[in-house]
Structures are given as C-alpha cells and as structure tokens.
Amino acid sequence: MGAFVVPGARFTEGLSPEERKEVEAICPPRRLSRGEAVFRQGDEAESLFILVEGRVRLFLETPKGERTLALLGPGDLFGESFLTPRPRQGVTAQVQSPGAVVCPISRAQFLALCRQVPEAALRLCTVLAERVAYLSEELAGVALPAPVRVGRLLLSLAQRFGVPEGDGGLRLDLGLTQEELGSLCGVSRVSVAYALRRFREAGALKREGAGYLVYPARLEGVLEDLAP
Structure with a gap:
C-alpha cells in the first residue's frame, strides 16, 4: 500500500x-x-x-x-x-x-x-x-480494485498539483513513472498500465508528453462504475 x-x-x-x-x-x-x-x-x-x-x-x-x-x-x-x-x-x-x-x-x-x-x-x-x-x-482502501486505487491516486495528485486547462482537464506533469504510481497506491506496474488504458479509453485521461491530462469529472464517473 x-x-x-x-x-x-x-x-x-x-x-x-x-x-x-x-x-x-x-x-x-x-x-x-x-x-x-x-x-x-x-x-x-x-x-x-x-x-x-x-x-x-x-x-x-x-x-x-x-x-x-x-x-x-x-x-x-x-x-x-x-x-x-x-x-x-x-x-x-x-x-x-x-x-x-x-x-x-x-x-x-x-x-x-x-x-x-x-x-x-x-x-x-x-x-x-x-x-x-x-x-x-x-x-x-487496500481492498479496493487496483484500477480504483490508481484512479483515486490520479484524482488526488491532479487536484493538488494539476494545472487547469480550458476544457476542464488538469495537466499533471510530475515525472512519475508507472512503477512510482504503483508504489504510491500499492499496486503493480502492470495494474497501473491496465488502469491507465481503461481511463484513456473512457476519455478520462490523455497522455501528454511525460505527464497526463486528467479530467476529474469523467474519471470520477469511471471510478463509480468500477467501485464494488
């Protein structure tokens, strides 16, 4: 964790x-x-x-x-x-x-x-x-599914360190690797990669260079669907 x-x-x-x-x-x-x-x-x-x-x-x-x-x-x-x-x-x-x-x-x-x-x-x-x-x-939160834990982490980081964009997104450029994201929320790098792919497919996340563009409202919706 x-x-x-x-x-x-x-x-x-x-x-x-x-x-x-x-x-x-x-x-x-x-x-x-x-x-x-x-x-x-x-x-x-x-x-x-x-x-x-x-x-x-x-x-x-x-x-x-x-x-x-x-x-x-x-x-x-x-x-x-x-x-x-x-x-x-x-x-x-x-x-x-x-x-x-x-x-x-x-x-x-x-x-x-x-x-x-x-x-x-x-x-x-x-x-x-x-x-x-x-x-x-x-x-x-340890009992939550890995994608939910990754999503909660991204929301938390984006709300704290993100830079607002005009389309409702938050630019998150912290230079964190997938291994580090996994370490921060207690899941494997493979689980992080899977979660990020699901968020991108749902339009809640975009890859931007070394960082991400996070759409909090969309991501919260995805997490509601994933939560047990």
Whole structure:
C-alpha cells in the first residue's frame, strides 16, 4: 500500500500572516535544489520540516531500488520521527521540483513555537491527527480494485498539483513513472498500465508528453462504475 500520498492537511492553512512570520523567525527557512536530499533514510531525526515551496518526494531505499511513498507540496509536514523514542529517519526526503524551501523545526524550536505561537502548535497537532486519519482511510482502501486505487491516486495528485486547462482537464506533469504510481497506491506496474488504458479509453485521461491530462469529472464517473 502507498503511504500518505497527498495528506491534504497543509500546516500554514489557518495561520495569520503575522503568525507565519513568527514561525519563520523561530524556524528560518532553507532553500534547496532539485535532487538535493533534505535528509536520508537512517539519518538522525533532529528536526521536523515544513515544506514552504516546491515538491518533496519521500521514498524508501531498498535492495531492489527506491520505493516512492509520498509526494508532498507547500504547507505539508514531514520528518515526524524526531518525536519518537528512537529518532531515526525511516525514509529519504528529496526535492523533486526545480527548487524547494523548507523550515526545519528542532526540538528546542518546537518548544519555542508552543510558547510563542500557540496557534501554530495547535495547527501542527491538527495536521498530525489528520495524517493518522488519512492513513486509516488508506488501510481501508487496500481492498479496493487496483484500477480504483490508481484512479483515486490520479484524482488526488491532479487536484493538488494539476494545472487547469480550458476544457476542464488538469495537466499533471510530475515525472512519475508507472512503477512510482504503483508504489504510491500499492499496486503493480502492470495494474497501473491496465488502469491507465481503461481511463484513456473512457476519455478520462490523455497522455501528454511525460505527464497526463486528467479530467476529474469523467474519471470520477469511471471510478463509480468500477467501485464494488
């Protein structure tokens, strides 16, 4: 199964401009380039990270290669391992977009945040709680047919990262391979290829270079027909 693909719980939502400035003052942002690792699997987990700009890919490094677990966008949190008794990073976080800006939050900064910007601390707890709820939904989705899981993933990615087109479509150009799409939703590459073909035949998806043109309304209709 895939991990939290698109959490949908952005940390900065609900914070005032003044509170955001206070957060940045406590946790100064860092700018990173494409391909640069925010942290690597096995590193000491010294900080939690807020993604301010860009995209970050989370993946496992395995003997068989990299397994993509999540694609994060602005306002998402990652690196929660710093709160655990054995703080080691369980995944690698790498910048996927041309650039990214992150705000690391150390334990000391986290305590300062709780004291000085209580609304931000509350928002952080809310995001983590929503993350748990999302993972519970993902567990329930394991029993769904593979095409439904692929379609739900495409809808989620398109709604989060897609660029609107004039005909109601969303252009999704994330450079994800079929293997990565399968990893994100917990199905095989063959199942992804089969699902994509069905969506194209139904007019819900078009291949556009290295990306896709997703038609959410049509895709939702297809998924309703496929759902058990």
